[in-house]
Amino acid sequence: xxxxNSLADLQExxxxxxxxxxxxxxxxxxxxxxxxxxxxxSGGKELMAAMKEECAAQGIANVVFKQVGCxxxxxxxxxxxxxxxxxxxxxxxxxxxxxAKELVQKYIKSGELVEGVISTNYERVVF
Amino acid sequence: MATQLRIATRNSGFxxxxxxxxxxxxxxxxxxxxxxxxxxxxxxxxxxxxxGLRGRGGAGxxxxxxxxxxxxxxxxxxxxxxxxxxxxxxxFMDRAVLEGDPHSVLEAMAIGAYAIGGNKGTIYIRxxxxxxxxxxxxxxxxxxxxxxxxxxxxxxDFCFDLELKYGAGAFVCGEETALINSMEGNRGEPYTxxxxxxxxxxxxxxxxxxxxxxxxxxxxxxxxxxxxxxKIGTETSKGTKVFCICGKIANVGLIEVPMGTTxxxxxxxxxxxxxxxxxxxxxxxGGPSGGALTYKDLDAPxxxxxxxxxxxxxxxxxxxxxxxxxxxxxxxKFFLDFTMDETCGKCTPCRIGSKRIYxxxxxxxxxxxxxxxxxxxxxxxxxxKDTALCGxxxxxxxxxxxxxxxxxxxxxxxxxxxxxPAGVCxxxxxxxxxxxxxxxxxxxxKVCPVNCIxxxxxxxxxxDQAACIxxxxxxxxxxxDAIIKQ
Ligand SMILES: Cc1cc2nc3c(=O)[nH]c(=O)nc-3n(C[C@H](O)[C@H](O)[C@H](O)COP(=O)(O)O)c2cc1C
Ligand code: SF4
Ligand code: SF4
Ligand code: SF4
Ligand code: FES
Numbered sequence: 370x371x372x373x374n375s376l377a378d379l380q381e382x383x384x385x386x387x388x389x390x391x392x393x394x395x396x397x398x399x400x401x402x403x404x405x406x407x408x409x410x411s412g413g414k415e416l417m418a419a420m421k422e423e424c425a426a427q428g429i430a431n432v433v434f435k436q437v438g439c440x441x442x443x444x445x446x447x448x449x450x451x452x453x454x455x456x457x458x459x460x461x462x463x464x465x466x467x468x469a470k471e472l473v474q475k476y477i478k479s480g481e482l483v484e485g486v487i488s489t490n491y492e493r494v495v496f
Numbered sequence: 497m498a499t500q501l502r503i504a505t506r507n508s509g510f511x512x513x514x515x516x517x518x519x520x521x522x523x524x525x526x527x528x529x530x531x532x533x534x535x536x537x538x539x540x541x542x543x544x545x546x547x548g549l550r551g552r553g554g555a556g557x558x559x560x561x562x563x564x565x566x567x568x569x570x571x572x573x574x575x576x577x578x579x580x581x582x583x584x585x586x587x588f589m590d591r592a593v594l595e596g597d598p599h600s601v602l603e604a605m606a607i608g609a610y611a612i613g614g615n616k617g618t619i620y621i622r623x624x625x626x627x628x629x630x631x632x633x634x635x636x637x638x639x640x641x642x643x644x645x646x647x648x649x650x651x652x653d654f655c656f657d658l659e660l661k662y663g664a665g666a667f668v669c670g671e672e673t674a675l676i677n678s679m680e681g682n683r684g685e686p687y688t689x690x691x692x693x694x695x696x697x698x699x700x701x702x703x704x705x706x707x708x709x710x711x712x713x714x715x716x717x718x719x720x721x722x723x724x725x726x727k728i729g730t731e732t733s734k735g736t737k738v739f740c741i742c743g744k745i746a747n748v749g750l751i752e753v754p755m756g757t758t759x760x761x762x763x764x765x766x767x768x769x770x771x772x773x774x775x776x777x778x779x780x781x782g783g784p785s786g787g788a789l790t791y792k793d794l795d796a797p798x799x800x801x802x803x804x805x806x807x808x809x810x811x812x813x814x815x816x817x818x819x820x821x822x823x824x825x826x827x828x829k830f831f832l833d834f835t836m837d838e839t840c841g842k843c844t845p846c847r848i849g850s851k852r853i854y855x856x857x858x859x860x861x862x863x864x865x866x867x868x869x870x871x872x873x874x875x876x877x878x879x880x881k882d883t884a885l886c887g888x889x890x891x892x893x894x895x896x897x898x899x900x901x902x903x904x905x906x907x908x909x910x911x912x913x914x915x916x917p918a919g920v921c922x923x924x925x926x927x928x929x930x931x932x933x934x935x936x937x938x939x940x941x942k943v944c945p946v947n948c949i950x951x952x953x954x955x956x957x958x959x960d961q962a963a964c965i966x967x968x969x970x971x972x973x974x975x976x977d978a979i980i981k982q
Contacts, residue, residue: 372641372643374650374651375529376532376534380529382520383521383523383524383526386520387521389521401509403509405592405627406588407588409627435512436513436514437508437509437511438507438511438513438592438596438597439505439508439592441505441509441750443748443750444746445747490498490500491499491500491502491752493501493502494501494502494503495506495522
């Protein structure tokens with residue numbers, strides 16, 4: 370890791386990282402799996418493994434998996450947010466059992482929605 | 497439809513908490529950079545004061561003012577402490593922030609240290625939060641490697657060192673003086689203030705103690721400005737509050753709403769209402785230190801003052817929703833059971849008082865309470881509030897006083913009619929057969945463990961009340977809804 374030696378350094382680094390992120394968002398499917406204590410307890414890790422496996426089985430390579438913290442939906446854990454290139458993110462809840470595979474086969478492969486979409490109603494401060 | 501506004505939880509669920517780059521990509525550490533390169537410590541404090549941010553750990557003390565106190569004292573060493581003890585039953589928002597966005601807390605601590613002229617930080621976290629601990633450790637290491645924490649941060653001469661201390665998970669250790677005692681390796685017992693920690697805290701050095709959620713707000717405030725923050729919320733309470741809604745609510749989980757959002761919006765719009773078509777009965781805010789709010793309070797905008805005016809409090813943000821099937825005496829007993837376990841025992845009103853209150857509540861729930869006991873409960877509660885040493889004991893009777901005030905009928909039903917209207921207190925229930933519905937299938941008699949149900953096949957069955965042990969087996973078994981409990 371190169372050290373950051375000034376605010377300008379930091380801003381430059383942030384811009385680079387942001388640009389890389391935008392590039393990834395345009396080209397790849399981003400899958401964010403909630404992996405906080407409660408999400409892990411309800412099967413978040415299994416969900417991530419199952420989705421990865423199914424992607425490999427289907428030969429889908431343009432998927433980036435990310436672990437994130439609490440997605441705030443305890444009642445619907447395990448949860449996962451999927452962003453298809455150029456589309457708004459969609460969060461799915463109750464992703465247990467075969468649901469993980471189904472998400473890959475339907476939503477990731479062809480953008481076909483499956484049950485369990487959680488509607489979000491928040492604004493988020495960004496800077 | 498009420499909308500949530502996420503400031504403290506802005507990054508949880510969006511960035512990889514185990515990657516400092518992920519945090520930097522969303523503007524992380526720029527608030528710290530801005531403070532170090534463009535603001536004097538006094539400017540930072542002024543900005544915090546103007547923002548109106550108040551502590552989210554329970555007491556609601558203005559953060560900028562607290563920092564201002566610590567800045568005033570001369571000392572070679574000053575400490576910033578992050579209170580990550582989070583002991584309220586039903587509250588886990590601090591854990592969520594630490595697990596989902598640890599760097600925001602580290603960044604805020606560094607900002608606080610810079611503002612008060614300090615250079616040492618400690619995160620006091622309960623050992624029951626292993627994932628949060630692991631992610632914090634990772635974050636500290638990565639931030640140091642990156643040069644945004646540690647020595648000569650971002651090329652300036654500001655240095656900030658940070659360590660973790662583990663608590664054994666005692667509720668009282670969240671109280672700031674007990675926390676300081678515990679950090680020094682002593683028993684986690686509170687002591688009387690003054691001196692306040694801002695003057696002489698950890699190892700007798702000026703110390704600021706801030707809650708996790710309070711800290712998580714800070715980088716956003718620095719970046720977006722005091723005016724921006726000031727415009728969110730109510731007259732007395734600025735910004736947002738994170739709540740953990742649990743209990744009888746459809747959408748259990750974490751929410752963050754602007755101060756001033758009503759309870760109705762929180763429970764119905766965001767929380768999805770009460771499941772199973774049941775009736776809303778009450779919501780406990782402020783955990784064991786708070787009180788029950790009812791349908792009369794549903795339209796009240798939530799902020800510090802409004803909740804206090806309604807004789808509850810904000811607390812750390814646990815919200816326990818109750819429906820018609822919850823017995824308020826049992827709810828009070830649940831909280832007293834908790835405090836009875838968690839009292840540190842240093843002072844008599846709290847140590848003995850919690851036990852006596854618990855015993856009285858227990859007596860009422862098993863049908864042995866008297867009207868005199870209700871009076872005893874009330875006067876004991878008031879006395880404890882007046883005489884206990886720390887916040888734990890001073891607020892411990894609140895659930896009792898609050899439920900007694902709002903649900904007096906329910907208490908009276910327990911002691912006078914020996915009935916539990918909600919059908920919870922087992923000893924006060926009666927299982928009876930409804931003659932018109934019973935077809936005499938004999939199933940209930942077969943499952944009754946004490947053989948207290950009699951009746952011939954095809955004839956109405958009868959329960960011998962004196963022998964019944966109220967196990968409920970018959971009720972579960974009857975296919976004809978012929979057995980009722982009340
Ligand atoms: C019994 C008791 C328990 C407390 N537990 C916590 C806690 O778990 N976390 C917390 O931040 N504050 C807790 N507090 C409040 C702290 O004493 C202190 O006010 C707070 O950490 C200050 O930070 P803030 O100004 O950012 O809220 C507790 C207070 C009492 C009386
Ligand atoms: S009020 Fe209770 S917790 Fe506080 S010092 Fe006294 S005994 Fe300990
Ligand atoms: S199980 Fe129900 S219907 Fe059957 S005998 Fe008992 S009360 Fe009557
Ligand atoms: S509640 Fe239990 S003990 Fe009482 S009648 Fe029913 S089965 Fe028998
Ligand atoms: S802690 Fe359960 S979803 Fe966040």
